[in-house]
Amino acid sequence: MISIWEKETFFAPQDVVIVGSGFVGLWSAYHIMKKHPRARVTILDRGLIPTGASTRNAGFACFGSLSELVADAAAMGTDKMLSILEMRFKGLERIQKVFPKKEIDFELCGGYELYDANANAGLLADQMAYINALIKPITRLKKTFQPDDSAIRRFGFGGTRFIVRNNLEGALHSGKLVRALLRLVQSMGAQVLTGIGVTGFDTVNGRIELQLDKAIALTASSILLCTNAFTKELAPELDIVPARGQVLLTSPVAGLPVTGTFHAEEGYYYFRNLGSRILLGGARHKAFASEETMDMSTSETIQAHLQAYLDEVILPGYRGMYTIDHRWSGIMAMGSEKSPIVRELSPGVYCAVRMSGMGVALAPVVSREIARSLL
């Protein structure tokens, strides 16, 4: 049993309980506290630290590569593609407004996309002109994407025919961003409790009673699910499919010429430099079915694809000169559509979930939208 002191402080009735302390949960707390500084807001997370995607991603501050935007326009239509792109663009602006670059290692290093021998020069030029014209009102640039084939030699890539550059993209330190957000929302008055899992909830007399995996009672006027890939455990009706993303990190590579963030194959491969090391992730398209999992281990199949890509494309001239120092995975949320689910599910129960692998940039914007409708 909890004590009266605990009941009247940590577990007192709340205005809002946010479930999940990843980017979306933390940005939501930020927007709620900014608008309602006296609100009683608690963020619960079942991990000791946020344990989903936010601290386990690749740290790209990106709004989409050329081939990704072309594929999105074809799959969901230009209006939806542009609306997501605008959210991501604004999200990246917001991150830079709220946090000093140094605090989160934000670097506007530029983004590049690699095209292999199968790419067609004419088609690529048409796609660039088409997407540049479409997105000009958002990026305010005539040519967001530009050819930069000289980068192939500069970076020493193998199996690469063309490179498209985008000056607006950058990289950041995801751990530092989560930590900075945690400190910020706590300084604004939100309470963060970790190691507490939510297993369900009921509405009783107009208030939400949370069921927790600890012998604690907690109620709130509203709850907000920011549980991304794990949301089906609490709201099984939502169209969410978990998608594991795997990453590897090399040891320092002496004389590494690669700097920036890079995409290939519609964003299914992504890599960047982290100092003089290469952080590489992706290859999920090589084994979609086995990666539809919430298991945060790594698999030999995907890691072998990543290693082959590293050897053949990124560092062909450096074989035997580095080792793989780290491997990890995180879980993203996908679905039949790429747009996030941001809405009230039932009276007092809200969600901001399904970030489709774009949450670094989307979180500051979707959280603002849900915070507005919540209070």
Ligand SMILES: Cc1cc2nc3c(=O)[nH]c(=O)nc-3n(C[C@H](O)[C@H](O)[C@H](O)COP(=O)(O)OP(=O)(O)OC[C@H]3O[C@@H](n4cnc5c(N)ncnc54)[C@H](O)[C@@H]3O)c2cc1C
């Ligand atoms: C390998 C990888 C690379 C990526 N690269 C990029 C990128 O370059 N750019 C980009 O924009 N995005 C990228 N992403 C995606 C991005 O990281 C996610 O979209 C974003 O972190 C999602 O944030 P979130 O807050 O919605 O979810 P999460 O960060 O997953 O947070 C959900 C939280 O909810 C908690 N939780 C779940 N269920 C419960 C429960 N029942 N009770 C209590 N707590 C619960 C979890 O512990 C977790 O902390 C990548 C993801 C991965 C895995």
